[in-house]
Amino acid sequence: xxxxxxxxxxxxxxxxxxxxxxxxxxxxxxxxxxxxxxxxxxxxxxxxxxxxxxxxxxxxxxxxxxxxxxxxxxxxxxxxxxxxxxxxxxxxxxxxxxxxxxxxxxxxxxxxxxxxxxxxxxxxxxxxxxxxxxxxxxxxxxxxxxxxxxxxxxxxxxxxxxxxxxxxxxxxxxxxxxxxxxxxxxxxxxxxxxxxxxxxxxxxxxxxxxxxxxxxxxxxxxxxxxxxxxxxxxxxxxxxxxxxxxxxxxxxxxxxxxxxxxxxxxxxxxxxxxxxxxxxxxxxxxxxxxxxxxxxxxxxxxxxxxxxxx
Numbered sequence: 001x002x003x004x005x006x007x008x009x010x011x012x013x014x015x016x017x018x019x020x021x022x023x024x025x026x027x028x029x030x031x032x033x034x035x036x037x038x039x040x041x042x043x044x045x046x047x048x049x050x051x052x053x054x055x056x057x058x059x060x061x062x063x064x065x066x067x068x069x070x071x072x073x074x075x076x077x078x079x080x081x082x083x084x085x086x087x088x089x090x091x092x093x094x095x096x097x098x099x100x101x102x103x104x105x106x107x108x109x110x111x112x113x114x115x116x117x118x119x120x121x122x123x124x125x126x127x128x129x130x131x132x133x134x135x136x137x138x139x140x141x142x143x144x145x146x147x148x149x150x151x152x153x154x155x156x157x158x159x160x161x162x163x164x165x166x167x168x169x170x171x172x173x174x175x176x177x178x179x180x181x182x183x184x185x186x187x188x189x190x191x192x193x194x195x196x197x198x199x200x201x202x203x204x205x206x207x208x209x210x211x212x213x214x215x216x217x218x219x220x221x222x223x224x225x226x227x228x229x230x231x232x233x234x235x236x237x238x239x240x241x242x243x244x245x246x247x248x249x250x251x252x253x254x255x256x257x258x259x260x261x262x263x264x265x266x267x268x269x270x271x272x273x274x275x276x277x278x279x280x281x282x283x284x285x286x287x288x289x290x291x292x293x294x295x296x297x298x299x300x301x302x303x304x305x306x307x308x309x310x
Contacts, residue, residue, distance in 0.1 A: 052299060053306045054178045056137060056146055056171045063167035063191055066149040070106050076159060078106070078114045079231040084255040087226040090289060091235040091254045094221065097272045099234055100163065100203040102262060103154035104223050105132055105188075107168075110145035116231060118222040118261035119152055119188065122276055123205035124308035127198040130166075130188040131208065131304075132260030133279050134173040137188075140181030152190050154203045156223070158232050163203050166190035172307045174299050184281040185300050186260075187307035206262060208276040210301040214241045214248035219267040220291060222258025222280050231257045237291065241265075241277075244292065248278060252291035255283070263293050 058066070087093075105119040117136035122129050130152055139145035150168035153161050169191050174183035190199050199205075220237045229235065237252035241263070250263070259281070264274030278293030294300065 052175050053303050054143075054173050054175045055306065055310075056173070058148075058150070058167070058169060062148070063169060066151050066167050067165060069108075069149050070151045070153075070165065072159065072161075074114065075104075075106065075153075078116060079225070081114075082225040082256065083227055083230065084225045084257075085227070087224065087229055087235065088253065090237050090239075090252055091222075091224060091226070092237075093229065094234045094236045096269045098155060098157075098162075099221065099272050100155045101206050101272070102221050102234060103152055104156040104231065105130075105136060105150065105152050105168075105260060107136070107147040107150040109147050110139055110142075116223065116257055117259040118257065118280065120221075120260075120262040120276060120279075121152075121154055121199050121203050121205045122187075122208045122304075123200060124304075126189065126308055126310065127200040127205070128169075128189050128191075129205075129304065129308045130168075130190055130199070131262065131276060131279055132186050132188060133281050134177040134184045134186040135281075136260045137171040137173055137186045138178065140177050140184070141179065143178045150188070152188065152199075154199070157234065164193045166193060166199055170307070170310060172303045172310075174303055176299070183294060183299055185279060185294050185296065185303060187304045189307050189310055204273075206264065206273060206276045208296075208304065209265070210296045210304075211298070212265070212275075212277050212296070214243045214295055216241060216265050217267075218250050218277070219264045219274065220250060220252050220254070220258075220261060220280060220293075221264070222254045222261030224254040225257035226255050243295075244290075246295075247281070247292045248295050249284070249290050249292050251289060252280075253283075253289045254280065254291065 119132035239251035263278040267274035
C-alpha cells in the first residue's frame with residue numbers, strides 16, 4: 001500500500017505524521033498535502049493566537065446551503081465515485097444493534113471535491129457535540145485549507161437517514177493541527193434538526209474519557225470506502241490498543257472514509273454504547289492493517305470543552 005493513490009483511483013491518503021497515511025476520502029480529486037517549510041510554520045505559529053484551540057464557524061446561510069447541497073442523489077454518487085479495494089479481513093460489517101450515535105460526515109474538501117468521514121455524537125453540555133478527526137475539518141499545516149458544506153448524518157445505512165441530517169455550526173481543532181499536523185482530533189457542534197431537536201436528544205451520545213491510558217479491548221467503527229460497502233454500511237474492527245510513538249494503535253484495515261470513526265472501550269454490543277477514547281486517524285504505511293489514533297489528553301479536552309460550551 002503506497003502513501004499516495006493513482007489519479008485514476010479517485011481518492012487520497014494524506015500523510016499525517018511520519019509513516020502514517022490519513023483516511024479521509026477525497027472524491028474525484030487527487031490532492032496530496034504539500035510539505036510546509038519550517039520557517040512558514042514558525043511564522044504561522046507566532047502569528048496565531050496563544051489560544052490552543054482553533055474554531056472554524058459556518059454562517060446560517062452556509063449551513064442551510066449545506067443541507068440543500070447534500071441530496072440523496074449526491075450522497076449516493078459520492079460513494080460510487082471511490083473504490084479502495086476489498087473490505088477486510090479485519091473490518092467486518094456491523095450487524096448488531098443500530099449505532100444511532102455514529103454516522104457519515106459529508107463535506108466538500110479544500111480541493112472542491114465531495115467526500116466524507118465518520119463521526120460520533122457524544123454526551124455534552126450543549127447536547128450537540130460530535131467527535132471526529134481534525135483532518136476531516138481542515139488540512140494539517142495549512143490554516144487556509146478548510147472544508148465546507150459539512151453535514152452529519154447519524155445512523156446512516158444504505159442510503160437511509162433515519163434521524164435526518166444535522167448541519168455543522170462550528171468545528172474546534174487543536175491549533176497544533178492547523179500549524180504542524182499534530183493532535184488529529186476535532187469536536188463539532190451541530191444545529192438542531194428540522195424539528196428543532198438537539199442531536200443527543202434524538203440519538204443519544206457516547207460517553208467520552210480523557211487521559212485514559214492506552215490498552216484494553218477497543219471496537220472501532222467507520223464508513224470505509226472499500227467494497228462492497230463503499231461507505232454505505234458501517235464496519236467494525238475489534239482489537240487491543242497499544243501505545244505507539246505517542247499515539248495508540250489497534251489491528252484494523254479500514255481505509256478512506258473511516259477517518260474520525262470512534263474507538264469505543266467497554267463496548268456493549270447490545271446497547272451500542274461504550275466510552276470514546278480516540279478516533280480513527282491514520283494507517284501506518286508499513287503496517288496497513290494497523291489503525292492509529294490519538295491518546296485524548298489535556299489538549300483534546302480543551303477542544304471538546306470549547307465545543308460543548310458554545
